[in-house]
Amino acid sequence: MNTSILILFVAISPGIIQVAIAGCCPDGWMPHKSRCYYVGYETKLTFSAAMVYCHVRGAQLVQFESYGEYSFLRNLLKKTQASDAWIGLSDQKHEGIWQWIGSKGFATFSDWAPNEPNSANGGEDCVGFFASEDYKWNDFSCTDKLIPVCEKSS
Ligand SMILES: [Ca+2]
Numbered sequence: 001m002n003t004s005i006l007i008l009f010v011a012i013s014p015g016i017i018q019v020a021i022a023g024c025c026p027d028g029w030m031p032h033k034s035r036c037y038y039v040g041y042e043t044k045l046t047f048s049a050a051m052v053y054c055h056v057r058g059a060q061l062v063q064f065e066s067y068g069e070y071s072f073l074r075n076l077l078k079k080t081q082a083s084d085a086w087i088g089l090s091d092q093k094h095e096g097i098w099q100w101i102g103s104k105g106f107a108t109f110s111d112w113a114p115n116e117p118n119s120a121n122g123g124e125d126c127v128g129f130f131a132s133e134d135y136k137w138n139d140f141s142c143t144d145k146l147i148p149v150c151e152k153s154s
């Protein structure tokens with residue numbers, strides 16, 4: 001192999017490796033539009049513990065970039081009859097302003113359950129799928145224990 005061919009090979013090989021990895025989710029993760037999702041069905045955690053749960057898996061609590069992404073997950077939780085599940089959205093910083101934990105951006109749409117968010121019992125700042133209200137959104141107390149829904153890139 002002469003020098004120029006060797007250099008070319010070294011230059012393109014990282015690209016080949018990336019192509020091989022892209023589009024794959026780890027075992028047990030659900031693929032959807034080049035993202036991977038994991039529902040911790042057996043693990044009920046506070047909001048901050050759920051954040052850690054996702055972080056140690058190289059992920060974060062789910063963030064909805066689109067209504068389609070939300071619908072996909074809502075349908076998944078419905079189908080599997082999951083219990084209440086955390087979304088990476090809260091108004092802990094500014095009451096009534098719902099902000100994503102991951103990007104710090106603001107929610108661009110919502111699908112609150114009837115009479116929610118109600119900030120019940122002196123304050124509820126963390127959002128989750130509300131199983132008893134057709135998996136629409138509820139503001140829960142951040143210390144409530146819900147199952148985590150994690151998301152990462154594929
Ligand atoms: Ca997302």
Ligand SMILES: [Ca+2]
Pocket residue numbers: 116117118119120124138139140
């Ligand atoms: Ca509520």
